[in-house]
Amino acid sequence: MLTRAAWLGRLAPALLGLLVIAGWEALVRFNDIPSYVLPGPLAVAETLWREGSSLLAALLVTLRVTLAALLVATLTGVLLAALMAQSAWIERSLMPYAVFLQVTPIVAIAPLIIIYVEQPFLALLACAWIVAFFPLVANTAAGLRSADRGLQDLFRLYGAGRLQRLRLLLWPSALPHFLAGLRISGGLALIGAVVAEFVAGTGGSETGIAFRILEAGYRLQVPKMFAGLVLLALTGIGIYAALAWFSRLLLRRWHESALPPRS
Amino acid sequence: MHRPLVRLENVAKTFPDGLEALAGIDMEVGRGDFVSLLGPSGCGKSTLLRLIAGLAQPSGGQVLWPDGPPAPGRIGYVFQDPTLMPWGDVFDNVYLPLRIAGQGRKAARPAVEAALALVGLADFAHAQPHALSGGMRMRVSLARALVTRPALLLLDEPFGALDEITRFRLNDDLLRLWGEGGWTVLFVTHSVFEAVFLSQRVLIMGPRPGRIHAAIEIELPQPRPPELRMGADYQRICAAASASLAQAMGSC
Numbered sequence: 162m163l164t165r166a167a168w169l170g171r172l173a174p175a176l177l178g179l180l181v182i183a184g185w186e187a188l189v190r191f192n193d194i195p196s197y198v199l200p201g202p203l204a205v206a207e208t209l210w211r212e213g214s215s216l217l218a219a220l221l222v223t224l225r226v227t228l229a230a231l232l233v234a235t236l237t238g239v240l241l242a243a244l245m246a247q248s249a250w251i252e253r254s255l256m257p258y259a260v261f262l263q264v265t266p267i268v269a270i271a272p273l274i275i276i277y278v279e280q281p282f283l284a285l286l287a288c289a290w291i292v293a294f295f296p297l298v299a300n301t302a303a304g305l306r307s308a309d310r311g312l313q314d315l316f317r318l319y320g321a322g323r324l325q326r327l328r329l330l331l332w333p334s335a336l337p338h339f340l341a342g343l344r345i346s347g348g349l350a351l352i353g354a355v356v357a358e359f360v361a362g363t364g365g366s367e368t369g370i371a372f373r374i375l376e377a378g379y380r381l382q383v384p385k386m387f388a389g390l391v392l393l394a395l396t397g398i399g400i401y402a403a404l405a406w407f408s409r410l411l412l413r414r415w416h417e418s419a420l421p422p423r424s
Numbered sequence: 425m426h427r428p429l430v431r432l433e434n435v436a437k438t439f440p441d442g443l444e445a446l447a448g449i450d451m452e453v454g455r456g457d458f459v460s461l462l463g464p465s466g467c468g469k470s471t472l473l474r475l476i477a478g479l480a481q482p483s484g485g486q487v488l489w490p491d492g493p494p495a496p497g498r499i500g501y502v503f504q505d506p507t508l509m510p511w512g513d514v515f516d517n518v519y520l521p522l523r524i525a526g527q528g529r530k531a532a533r534p535a536v537e538a539a540l541a542l543v544g545l546a547d548f549a550h551a552q553p554h555a556l557s558g559g560m561r562m563r564v565s566l567a568r569a570l571v572t573r574p575a576l577l578l579l580d581e582p583f584g585a586l587d588e589i590t591r592f593r594l595n596d597d598l599l600r601l602w603g604e605g606g607w608t609v610l611f612v613t614h615s616v617f618e619a620v621f622l623s624q625r626v627l628i629m630g631p632r633p634g635r636i637h638a639a640i641e642i643e644l645p646q647p648r649p650p651e652l653r654m655g656a657d658y659q660r661i662c663a664a665a666s667a668s669l670a671q672a673m674g675s676c
Contacts, residue, residue: 311507314479319524319572320496329523333511415510415552 200384208384209391216373216385220392223354223369226282227400230289231350235343237290238297245298246305246331247323256302263295267353271360285357285369292353293346297339304338305331337416340408347400355393427490428452429576429608430476436484436633437471444633445471449485451627451636453576453610458602460611460619460626462665464673468634469612470504473578476610477501494576497525500569502582506561508553508568514540515549518567525572539571542601559590566594570601579611583618595622596650603647616669620644620662621653628665630672637672640665 182202188194189201196204209216241259245252271288278284308330316326358371368376370389377385412419435449445468453459461469474480475487477499508517518539522532540546543563553561562582569577579598583591599622602609613619619626620642628638642661644652652658 309507311503311505312509314474314503315501315507315520316524317479318477318496318499318501319521321524325524329520330509333509336511415512415554420554 197381204384205387209388219370219373222367226285226354227350234293242301245302288357289350289353293350296342296345300338300342304335308334344404347404429455431488434485435482438483447633458609460623462619463629467629467631497572498575500574500577502569502579504581506565521572539567543567577607577609628668638668
């Protein structure tokens with residue numbers, strides 16, 4: 162059973178959202194704002210309904226790039242972090258380049274990638290990967306370094322090998338950090354995919370949702386732009402929620418961040 | 425002459441930052457002994473244990489093992505903190521030394537359960553560390569140190585952070601285990617009462633640099649029941665040890 166305070170806590174944001182939407186609709190109606198300037202929420206919803214299936218198909222294309230990029234970023238990020246954990250020299254050699262990739266704006270690199278990588282899907286994936294990759298490397302590397310000193314001594318005392326240390330000590334210690342990185346990267350991968358689509362323009366035979374938004378913009382179909390935006394925002398929230406759930410699932414038995422509060 | 429389990433000859437430890445932690449340490453621990461290192465914080469007691477465990481190397485002198493250096497698992501170590509893996513349950517934590525040694529989970533089960541029974545945690549194998557009290561966590565740590573049946577048990581102020589009631593109980597348990605198991609124990613503490621109650625021999629250490637100021641043989645009967653703490657003999661030896669400790673601290 163939820164208490165009254167808990168109900169209010171859940172209701173309050175929903176209520177605020179409804180108020181804003183109602184105010185927006187009222188503003189558009191009373192001022193007779195044309196829908197190519199600012200469509201009301203009802204017009205957006207109607208577009209969403211009408212064009213839903215075609216927009217969803219486009220969203221699926223973007224989602225595919227996003228998830229593939231996140232997967233590749235996770236694999237490469239963890240691998241690189243594990244490599245860095247092997248020696249301070251490797252870390253010192255690699256980290257500047259990881260930072261270099263991170264701080265260079267993706268919008269600036271994307272045109273180059275699109276020129277060099279001919280296959281559109283791969284080009285988009287590369288862009289999204291560059292954005293999603295850094296938080297995973299940085300967090301996992303920090304996590305691998307954060308293993309308890311006493312436990313490190315214990316592993317040394319019992320003569321644990323490199324792999325045992327990595328598997329039984331470093332990796333579990335890094336897990337919460339890795340998952341925090343994953344939650345950040347999930348959102349970033351989507352951003353990376355969208356930016357890449359914007360830059361790539363038409364992406365071959367299949368077009369993603371970002372390109373549809375761009376296209377709708379050229380044709381002044383503003384309600385469609387909003388509809389695409391709503392879908393993108395919902396997707397971002399969905400990705401975050403899924404990763405947060407996954408993270409809680411893995412940590413709920415032991416990590417402070419996922420334990421129930423003391424009663 | 426009996427052969428000691430481990431002998432330290434003129435051992436010194438100076439850290440890279442120039443801090444002189446230990447100087448001129450000569451001592452030996454015989455098989456089956458219960459020896460305490462007693463001294464104020466910062467006198468190098470923990471460093472000494474780390475040198476014996478091989479977790480650090482002396483900058484001078486030698487740590488000698490007359491019967492050859494101990495294989496992994498021959499030394500059990502209990503740190504000041506329980507130092508448990510929060511992601512594992514009690515069983516996983518006690519199983520760890522055997523797991524590192526390559527023993528399968530199933531094969532290790534009897535040894536782990538026996539170690540848990542020794543410390544009175546037989547019913548808690550599947551509890552998570554965060555759900556246990558401080559005293560219970562320390563018991564898990566002790567069970568983990570005992571699970572490999574070590575020849576030498578190093579205890580670094582293991583009960584320092586516990587309340588007195590729990591500490592007394594764990595002291596009694598430790599003595600019982602030592603009596604049953606025939607382990608050799610080297611126990612670090614800054615409590616005079618704890619050192620005298622537990623040990624056959626107390627080495628008094630003074631600070632900066634840490635060195636051994638005096639060795640006191642504790643002439644109390646074995647086994648030692650809890651009531652011993654009220655006896656006049658115990659009080660007298662404690663007073664003597666306190667005096668020696670005061671001298672050790674004053675001489676620096």
